[in-house]
Amino acid sequence: MTTAPTRWLTAEQLGPHFDDGGPVILVENHAVFRRRPTHRQKAHLYLSALRHRSRSGGDRVALVTADSYEDALRERGLTGESLEVVGATSWAVRALAERLGATVLPDRGFVTSRASFAAWAEGRKPSQLVMDRFYRPVREETGMLMEGSQPAGGQFSFDHDNRERPPKGAATLGLPAP
Structure with missing residues (x-):
């Protein structure tokens, strides 16, 4: 055995x-x-x-x-x-x-395989290897986070919003203490 x-x-x-x-x-x-x-x-x-x-x-x-x-x-x-x-x-x-x-x-924690990402990335310049550009076709193909043919929430990516800097001179962000 x-x-x-x-x-x-x-x-x-x-x-x-x-x-x-x-x-x-x-x-x-x-x-x-x-x-x-x-x-x-x-x-x-x-x-x-x-x-x-x-x-x-x-x-x-x-x-x-x-x-x-x-x-x-x-x-x-x-x-x-x-x-x-x-x-x-x-x-x-x-x-x-x-x-x-x-x-x-094989990976189990991702929607796509390493091979599908490698195929997508092949021939692209490093500056083009932005996850937002990969997620969009994946969402369209799988229907995940989509409402019909439109992205849920009205946008494919909110990455730009997530890069906002804190207000200048702010000591806190107005969030409650942990």
């Missing part, structure tokens, strides 16, 4: 569509927050989500605290065929999965 590989899920992959019912490992890696500035609330949400997912998964979900994803996985003998990853949430995760010899499954 062969044992199902353990699936390593990252904090961005905690939804049910990433879990096929086999063993799961979650790694609470505090070093990630020391390497790059991370808003405290974001760090709290990541850690809280990992812990809640661990508790809701019962005995088949293991939560490990470590200063390195690689150390956490190697210490548990999770390399080669014993480990699988759904897509990879970053180039670093993909490189680690490859270094460990893990099986990298």
